[in-house]
Amino acid sequence: MIVFDLKCAGQGHVFEAWFGSSADYEDQKARGLLACPLCGDGDVTKAVMAPAVGAKGNSRAVAIREKAGREEPAAPAMSGADQAKMKALVEALATAQSKALEDSTWVGRGFAEQARAMHYGEKDRISIHGEVAPAEAKALIAEGVEVAPLPFPVIPPQSKN
DSSP, X not given: OEEEEEEETTTOOEEEEEESSHHHHHHHHHTTOOOOXXXXXXXEEXXXXXXXXXXXXXXXXXXXXXXXXXXXXXXXXXXXHHHHHHHHHHHHHHHHHHHHHTTOEEEETXXXXXXXXXXXXXXXXXXXXXOOOHHHHXXXXXXXXXXXXXXXXXXXXXXXX
16 A cells, blocks of 8 residues: 545645555546545645655664653554454445445446436436545535445446456
8 A cells, every 4th residue: 555645736635545556546546536535626636745764673762762761651552352343343344335236236437417317306216336526426415315425445347357
């Protein structure tokens, strides 16, 4: 995984985004899938950021604590039982999403158009899922169209092996 600081052109909001690789970022940018989570602006670019380079063996932090003559308590780690509960929760959520999408039709970038058509009675209601920019999702919600984000990304059928 790679982390980039991104910046929207409209308001200048800077936010963090995670990608599988630099190529994943470029692909999502080219397909118009990136948008500012604060204002929905789709004109997003990489922001200037400093590289994350840690001290070797965390030696600087140890030296600072030793000079201060005190030991800082370690941050509490998640216990094995908590990790197992979290894993079970995520798996249950992923299973629920998969089950919900079994009878749903992938409509890709045409999601907003089809959701509106069903909302206004121009098309029979069926279960659909697809892609929509954050600003368009807000517009759908404002119109009263029943939509909800999925907790996990969905791989378009044409992209599956």
